[in-house]
Amino acid sequence: MLSLCKRRGFIYPAYEIYGGIAGLYDYGPLGTALKANIADLWRRIYALQEGFVEIDGDNVGPEAIFKASGHVDNFADLSVTCKQCGESYRADHLAKGLHPNPDSLSIEELQKVLRDNNVKCPCGGEFADVEEFNLMFKTKIGPGNGRTGYLRPETAQSIFVNYTNLYRHCREKLPFGCIQVGRGFRNEISPRQGVIRLREFNMMEAELFVDPEDKSWPRYNDVKDKVVKLVPNTDEKEVEMTIGQAVEDGIIGNQTLGYFIWVTYDFLTSAGIDPAKLRFRQHLRTEMAHYAADCWDAETLISFGWTEIVGIADRGCWDLSQHMKFSKADLTAFKRFDEPKDVERDAIKPKFGALGPRFKGAAGDIKKQLEAMDASAVHDDLVTVTVDGQPVDLDSTYYEVVRVKEKVNGVRVIPHVIEPSHGLDRILYSCLEHAYSEKEDGYITLKLKPAVAPIKVGVFPLMAKDGMEVVAQALDKALREEGVATYYDDSGSIGRRYARMDEAGTPWCVTIDYDTLEKGDVTIRDRDTSEQLRMSADDVVPWIKDQLKRKLSC
């Protein structure tokens, strides 16, 4: 498989002439086209069918956003490995009790603490040196001691930090969605398995911002009878059931998750993933990220076993809350009531006659604080406000409780995020494996779906003489003018040319023969059946275009 990838120009190991680097691969000419076609198919579904907007964020970002997202802390552990049994331990955990505050120590200090106390592995073996396991690539932004920056480990954060802009762009209504195709970077400790675990990888992520109290989805009814293979975390057994049934039984958390499980199924199978080798596995409670309410992975069966290629997570309000906390920006949505409500409440009204003389300039701020409260904040006649960072208790000389009638038009909520996140490299590789077909005599055909195939049509004159090559070149040009990727070939025997196109995954080959010169018709050969269709040369362009058309499923 990997030899075909290299031979035919799908995937090359990166920097090969310098010895190569593990976890980095380059896409060759066909691989690049295949990747672009898969991404394009994905956009057709998410942008055209679902109507989501798309952005393109930066790869490098300041430390603050990865502090907020949790990646700085979760991705950077100091650890040691036992030389004897190979077990790894968090170095700061081993230093507990030997130092008052082990997680504040640098690598060298921690090393010294462990050495001085002769800390050994439970198996009795010696530990190797303390190492930093930081899965993010660190860099400096700007010259000199510029700000610390990181290459993003996932693309999602670019969408979250743009939430306010996107919320306005999408006319301040929930639900809305934003997609992004881009790169993520993780300095994996030991990448293996070819393009399955990469240090630099391509992701296609969608972030859907939904009402926390209403996770229904407008077109849910269109998909609720669709059947998918699920592996729920309750008994970890494969079951086939409809989306509707799974949502009703509470196996899938909500309608939106269910809807996008189907959208994912539809996308993956359209891209060429074999439905028989595709399932959706629910994360175990222990496996789930701390913020996730529910999470389903699309897994395909490839030579490395069942492999996660898409994760569909209900991330709750975690991301936006974190960024609100760290950035102080307001990342909420305004939920307008159908009818404005008249609400009566006991409000706290400041008495400026007393506040002003005592607090001077701070009185304005206190007013704001008091207005944000209501009578329930009063305990024993006292209400607590913050002045210059210090809590101050105010008695009723400074305020009065009054009954007010207010018209409330809605409430502000932090939207919940549902995230279908796709590993583009893994999807591409799965498509290649599922398309790969080898006959007993070693004849290889890549049965890529026409939609994603790098080359759509091979154009051949039966022989490069008697004017056949002229007609073929004209047809080739006509196809390219319509945006169809072609490959013109007049070398060697016709069989060799077919074989070449079969290995490249080209779905159709058009051949110009002597009959074409007389009657104007050509043959179109189908890659998978090698059957030939005869049609007028003029019909080729519309026929191919019709074959490539994709209907929206919802």
Place this chain on the structure above:
RNA sequence: GCAGGUGUAAUCUAGCGGUCAGGAUUUUAGCCUUCCAAGCUAAACACUCGGGUUCGAAUCCCGACACCUGCACCA
């Protein structure tokens, strides 16, 4: 990162201390050829890298890098 294995052209491989590193596939040019890797003629392309041992290293030794298999790691 640890342990073991492997590294010869674009691909698959022969050679395992001693002529110019051999073959097959592929690719290119030409001839031939009326639809599925046909044939003929020519050509292009390799010992992963760096040290060492030796009169002489693709071959033996050491190190680096990459790949494979386990272990560990994998928001």
